[in-house]
Amino acid sequence: MSNQDPVWILGTSMTKFGRYADKDLIDLAAQASLGALDDGGVTMADMDVLAAGCLYEANGGVGQRLQKQIGQTGIPVFNVANACATGATAVRTVMMAIKAGEAQMGLAVGVEQMGKMGMLGGDRAARSDKQVFERKGRFGSVVGVEGRLGTNMMPGVFAQAGMEYAYENDGVGFEQFAKVAQKNHEHSTLNPLAQYRKAFSLDEVMGSEVIAYPNTLLMRCPTGDGSAAVVLVSDEKLKTLSREQQRRAVKVSASVLTSDPWTEGCQVQPDVNTLTRNAADEAYETSGVDPADLDLVELHDCFATAELRHYDNLRLCEPGGAGEWIDKGGPWRDGEIPVNVSGGLLSKGHPIGATGVANLFEVATHVRGEAGDRQVPDAKVGLAHVIGLGSSCGVHILERSGL
Amino acid sequence: MADESAPNNDPPSQISMVEYLHLGNDPHLVANVCDACRVTYFDRRNACAACGAREFTASRLANTGSVRTFTIVHRAARGVPAPYVSAVVDLDGGGRVKSNIINVEPEPSKVTLGMRVRLATYVTATDDDGVEAVAFGYEPEAA
Numbered sequence: 001m002s003n004q005d006p007v008w009i010l011g012t013s014m015t016k017f018g019r020y021a022d023k024d025l026i027d028l029a030a031q032a033s034l035g036a037l038d039d040g041g042v043t044m045a046d047m048d049v050l051a052a053g054c055l056y057e058a059n060g061g062v063g064q065r066l067q068k069q070i071g072q073t074g075i076p077v078f079n080v081a082n083a084c085a086t087g088a089t090a091v092r093t094v095m096m097a098i099k100a101g102e103a104q105m106g107l108a109v110g111v112e113q114m115g116k117m118g119m120l121g122g123d124r125a126a127r128s129d130k131q132v133f134e135r136k137g138r139f140g141s142v143v144g145v146e147g148r149l150g151t152n153m154m155p156g157v158f159a160q161a162g163m164e165y166a167y168e169n170d171g172v173g174f175e176q177f178a179k180v181a182q183k184n185h186e187h188s189t190l191n192p193l194a195q196y197r198k199a200f201s202l203d204e205v206m207g208s209e210v211i212a213y214p215n216t217l218l219m220r221c222p223t224g225d226g227s228a229a230v231v232l233v234s235d236e237k238l239k240t241l242s243r244e245q246q247r248r249a250v251k252v253s254a255s256v257l258t259s260d261p262w263t264e265g266c267q268v269q270p271d272v273n274t275l276t277r278n279a280a281d282e283a284y285e286t287s288g289v290d291p292a293d294l295d296l297v298e299l300h301d302c303f304a305t306a307e308l309r310h311y312d313n314l315r316l317c318e319p320g321g322a323g324e325w326i327d328k329g330g331p332w333r334d335g336e337i338p339v340n341v342s343g344g345l346l347s348k349g350h351p352i353g354a355t356g357v358a359n360l361f362e363v364a365t366h367v368r369g370e371a372g373d374r375q376v377p378d379a380k381v382g383l384a385h386v387i388g389l390g391s392s393c394g395v396h397i398l399e400r401s402g403l
Numbered sequence: 404m405a406d407e408s409a410p411n412n413d414p415p416s417q418i419s420m421v422e423y424l425h426l427g428n429d430p431h432l433v434a435n436v437c438d439a440c441r442v443t444y445f446d447r448r449n450a451c452a453a454c455g456a457r458e459f460t461a462s463r464l465a466n467t468g469s470v471r472t473f474t475i476v477h478r479a480a481r482g483v484p485a486p487y488v489s490a491v492v493d494l495d496g497g498g499r500v501k502s503n504i505i506n507v508e509p510e511p512s513k514v515t516l517g518m519r520v521r522l523a524t525y526v527t528a529t530d531d532d533g534v535e536a537v538a539f540g541y542e543p544e545a546a
Contacts, residue, residue: 131530140421140422150501155478160490160491212475213476
């Protein structure tokens with residue numbers, strides 16, 4: 001095959017996100033993987049490569065443990081971790097194997113089992129102060145910096161990312177951020193796979209417990225368990241499969257992974273914008289899809305403040321106009337470009353390794369016209385975005401088959 | 404003749420909580436500035452993330468600036484008193500730093516984007532030898 005030929009999603013599946021005390025990590029990964037294989041009408045024997053994304057068991061041989069449950073066929077396994085972009089990185093890994101001509105078909109699975117993990121980032125047991133001070137690390141610190149020199153925990157970091165947007169642009173404040181959460185919770189009521197499915201009024205969102213202003217309890221995503229998987233196939237191989245498989249196949253028009261380039265201030269406040277803009281621009285250029293062509297977007301709303309910024313980063317609104325865009329209902333499911341009709345991370349959940357695959361499941365299911373009650377009418381093309389702090393960003397553009 | 408029972412009036416010895424905070428009569432921050440592109444870093448770097456050059460010179464940063472972004476942390480890490488204000492400050496003359504906004508009520512009505520602030524220090528912890536760790540934050544310039 002030529003590496004200009006498209007790669008296709010042949011099958012996809014995800015578990016409902018939630019908390020599974022009665023299942024282990026591999027049960028969840030097996031459920032999503034077998035679901036994706038069945039959906040694509042293929043088996044493990046057809047797979048040439050497997051990529052497994054899991055953050056908290058990154059050194060745990062998750063891919064090989066999964067094979068013991070669904071088929072030990074001896075194919076190469078790549079266990080990947082890339083913060084919250086872990087799942088998208090597993091997909092990219094299989095994409096690259098197919099593009100390189102080393103595989104015709106492959107399985108990418110993302111999985112995480114977090115339970116009630118609490119807030120992430122910087123919340124390690126504080127270094128005991130009962131000691132003799134001694135400089136440690138690259139900052140030569142003698143005591144823990146969390147809470148002394150600002151916050152590095154996720155709710156605060158993303159609150160600051162949002163407030164920085166408010167600093168740079170007019171018409172953005174607590175209310176605009178809260179509207180994001182109001183929208184995604186409302187959307188989630190239609191998604192049977194979402195961890196939470198409850199609508200809240202804007203007053204309830206703004207009046208709930210403040211975690212890190214302006215993010216309240218209802219403006220941050222939960223931790224949880226879950227898995228999602230895709231089977232990818234080369235263009236050449238797809239054409240040998242059944243007409244039904246070809247009809248349901250979803251074209252991957254762009255698959256981009258970026259990291260954060262140096263920008264002013266990035267040493268103290270992670271820049272979640274530049275790498276997202278870079279990934280989106282490359283994806284639009286590669287696919288020839290214009291933001292105005294998008295029928296839906298699944299983006300990384302780990303916190304409501306983050307989603308608002310990404311309207312701008314993904315070029316869904318006028319530059320600087322994200323506040324105005326949500327005020328006029330642009331990202332609602334009946335708006336200009338529906339964003340997070342799944343309920344997003346805020347309601348659907350965010351089992352980290354699974355997230356960057358689950359957003360592909362969501363977009364693929366819509367462009368196939370198989371999304372049931374939450375179907376975006378006549379969706380043909382959609383974009384999936386994921387970002388992990390550190391940082392790593394994945395953007396995929398998916399299109400209806402047309403075959 | 405020395406009176407051995409007299410209290411020790413020596414001030415307790417102090418140490419800055421991070422190496423880039425310099426104490427003394429005029430506490431201030433010192434950054435590693437890339438000789439080639441002038442980008443500032445608070446930590447030790449092997450090479451410049453912006454341009455790849457390998458030589459840096461320690462340079463003093465301004466004590467005043469303006470609040471670029473902030474959050475008011477209510478649910479904090481274990482052992483950290485809350486609520487408190489975390490912020491990123493644009494320093495006059497260049498450099499961006501993250502720390503707490505101190506000597507202000509942690510209320511959205513009291514902290515504003517673009518607010519003018521200046522560096523202030525305080526003792527944050529004491530070790531078993533009585534050495535005090537000194538932290539820095541930013542307080543409203545108007546206060």
